[in-house]
Amino acid sequence: MADIDKLINEFSLPELFAEHKILDKEIEEYRDVLSNSYKYKAVSFEFIALKHQNLEINKDIIFNTLKFYQRLTNL
Numbered sequence: 001m002a003d004i005d006k007l008i009n010e011f012s013l014p015e016l017f018a019e020h021k022i023l024d025k026e027i028e029e030y031r032d033v034l035s036n037s038y039k040y041k042a043v044s045f046e047f048i049a050l051k052h053q054n055l056e057i058n059k060d061i062i063f064n065t066l067k068f069y070q071r072l073t074n075l
Contacts, residue, residue, distance in 0.1 A: 008041060011048050020059050030066040039069045 013034070017027065033039045046065050050057050 007048050008044055011044050011051075013040070013044060013047070016047060016057070016062070020057070020062060022059065022062065027066065030070055033066055033069045039072065043069050 043065055047057060
């Protein structure tokens with residue numbers, strides 16, 4: 001579990017958003033995802049997994065991931 005926490009602490013969604021020039025107003029509708037600690041961690045894990053597999057992350061992937069987790073109500 002410590003390894004997972006270390007990965008989360010080393011990864012930053014705000015940095016990812018800045019890297020892809022995503023503005024605050026563009027993610028406003030996903031505030032419930034970003035303010036829910038479980039969903040925030042799940043989204044972070046998604047992007048950590050993509051980065052560790054050396055897969056490309058782009059704006060579409062970011063927004064589709066946020067939309068997916070926004071629809072989940074049981075996390």
